[in-house]
Amino acid sequence: xxxxxxxxxxxxxxxxxxxxxxxxxxxxxxxxxxxxxxxxxxxxxxxxxxxxxxxxxxxxxxxxxxxxxxxxxxxxxxxxxxxxxxxxxxxxxxxxxxxxxxxxxxxxxxxxxxxxxxxxxxxxxxxxxxxxxxxxxxxxxxxxxxxxxxxxxxxxxxxxxxxxxxxxxxxxxxxxxxxxxxxxxxxxxxxxxxxxxxxxxxxxxxxxxxxxxxxxxx
Amino acid sequence: xxxxxxxxxxxxxxxxxxxxxxxxxxxxxxxxxxxxxxxxxxxxxxxxxxxxxxxxxxxxxxxxxxxxxxxxxxxxxxxxxxxxxxxxxxxxxxxxxxxxxxxxxxxxxxxxxxxxxxxxxxxxxxxxxxxxxxxxxxxxxxxxxxxxxxxxxxxxxxxxxxxxxxxxxxxxxxxxxxxxxxxxxxxxxxxxxxxxxxxxxxxxxxx
Numbered sequence: 001x002x003x004x005x006x007x008x009x010x011x012x013x014x015x016x017x018x019x020x021x022x023x024x025x026x027x028x029x030x031x032x033x034x035x036x037x038x039x040x041x042x043x044x045x046x047x048x049x050x051x052x053x054x055x056x057x058x059x060x061x062x063x064x065x066x067x068x069x070x071x072x073x074x075x076x077x078x079x080x081x082x083x084x085x086x087x088x089x090x091x092x093x094x095x096x097x098x099x100x101x102x103x104x105x106x107x108x109x110x111x112x113x114x115x116x117x118x119x120x121x122x123x124x125x126x127x128x129x130x131x132x133x134x135x136x137x138x139x140x141x142x143x144x145x146x147x148x149x150x151x152x153x154x155x156x157x158x159x160x161x162x163x164x165x166x167x168x169x170x171x172x173x174x175x176x177x178x179x180x181x182x183x184x185x186x187x188x189x190x191x192x193x194x195x196x197x198x199x200x201x202x203x204x205x206x207x208x209x210x211x212x213x214x215x216x217x218x
Numbered sequence: 219x220x221x222x223x224x225x226x227x228x229x230x231x232x233x234x235x236x237x238x239x240x241x242x243x244x245x246x247x248x249x250x251x252x253x254x255x256x257x258x259x260x261x262x263x264x265x266x267x268x269x270x271x272x273x274x275x276x277x278x279x280x281x282x283x284x285x286x287x288x289x290x291x292x293x294x295x296x297x298x299x300x301x302x303x304x305x306x307x308x309x310x311x312x313x314x315x316x317x318x319x320x321x322x323x324x325x326x327x328x329x330x331x332x333x334x335x336x337x338x339x340x341x342x343x344x345x346x347x348x349x350x351x352x353x354x355x356x357x358x359x360x361x362x363x364x365x366x367x368x369x370x371x372x373x374x375x376x377x378x379x380x381x382x383x384x385x386x387x388x389x390x391x392x393x394x395x396x397x398x399x400x401x402x403x404x405x406x407x408x409x410x411x412x413x414x415x416x417x418x419x420x421x422x423x424x425x
Contacts, residue, residue: 012242012244014242015244015245015246015248015249016245018245018249019245019248019249019252022249022252022253022256023252025252025256026252026255026256026259029256029259029260029263030259032263033259033262033263045268046372046373046376046377047376048269048271048376048377048379048380048383049380049383049384050269050270050271050272050380050383051269052269052270052271052272053267053268053269053270054267054268054269054270064372174270176268177372178372179371179372179373179376180371180372180373181371181372182368182369182370182371182372183299183366183367183368183369183370183371183372183374183375184368186372186375187366187394190275190392193275194275194277197277199274199275199276199277200272200273200274200275201272201273201275202270202271202272202273203270203271203273203376203379204268204269204270204271205268205269205270205271205376206268206269207269208380210384
């Protein structure tokens with residue numbers, strides 16, 4: 001009786017194809033991933049049951065720190081460039097090309113207009129050390145309020161860019177505040193927004209379970 | 219894969235024998251690593267997107283004063299968000315009684331749902347058709363006015379808005395608090411001296 005010899009198959013599986021696929025996916029995710037912009041202050045947002053996600057469209061973020069300083073950040077290099085040129089012309093700030101470029105790639109800023117030039121001249125590491133008093137708000141006179149000017153002009157700039165086809169959407173206004181921020185600071189920001197006819201905006205929150213849905217599961 | 223073709227030299231009898239080594243490299247650890255990184259990037263891109271809570275503020279115009287007055291007092295409850303996570307509330311506007319509660323499920327939610335039930339008995343829920351889905355939704359005729367005091371913190375406002383969503387309140391508004399109401403919190407026994415006209419003016423930011 002011939003002994004039946006089981007055929008030894010090679011235990012190795014060819015991983016090349018799998019490796020190809022996984023690296024393809026990896027590349028895709030790396031390229032689509034948006035780096036989180038560096039923020040000047042750390043805010044701990046409160047939680048809510050809201051399920052709506054932040055849209056992908058350009059956002060104009062108003063960051064309110066625990067102490068009530070306001071920082072502004074807007075998406076889009078084109079818009080920022082256009083905006084700083086407008087602001088520079090209007091308020092005679094005397095920024096040069098280099099500084100305008102720096103503004104267009106900077107993140108959130110919270111310095112009065114008068115201090116913007118030295119802030120732009122500083123390196124990103126030095127900026128963190130600089131005093132950030134926040135953007136001044138004047139709730140009595142809207143024309144004198146720097147925050148109102150920034151938001152209004154930024155929206156106009158975005159609108160202009162949309163006309164030129166450089167961006168696809170208008171700004172979504174987002175307020176991001178720390179959960180311990182006192183209400184008067186928020187009130188100032190909200191009043192500024194309503195004064196310039198921004199009646200729709202979004203508050204950034206963390207996720208929290210919806211109790212009515214929890215009941216349904218039970 | 220150059221390192222795989224190592225020719226063995228100096229073997230016995232000077233015979234150059236290239237040992238047959240498998241040219242295959244085990245790619246399993248590489249795949250492991252790649253998938254680990256994929257998972258990382260997938261999670262950080264989708265999970266890092268923050269939630270948002272849309273807020274719509276009333277326009278600062280005194281045009282809808284009539285509509286303002288058309289609302290019956292018994293439909294209205296005013297929440298005043300105070301210090302130390304406390305909520306003061308009163309119903310209506312003529313000689314109201316001040317009460318306080320907190321943000322827990324047993325506190326504010328009960329107050330709102332209780333008021334909603336009472337409003338429903340007098341003013342039946344209006345039915346509104348959702349144009350997108352075609353479903354009819356029942357909308358309570360209760361009006362909630364949220365007025366944070368200067369001692370409130372941001373979390374309180376978000377909590378109050380959240381409670382509106384949980385309790386399915388359609389009609390709510392965020393307004394600035396008035397002097398009269400601040401005094402009312404400080405001294406509830408003295409009562410609230412606040413008229414509907416003043417309320418309407420406060421709604422558009424004219425104190």
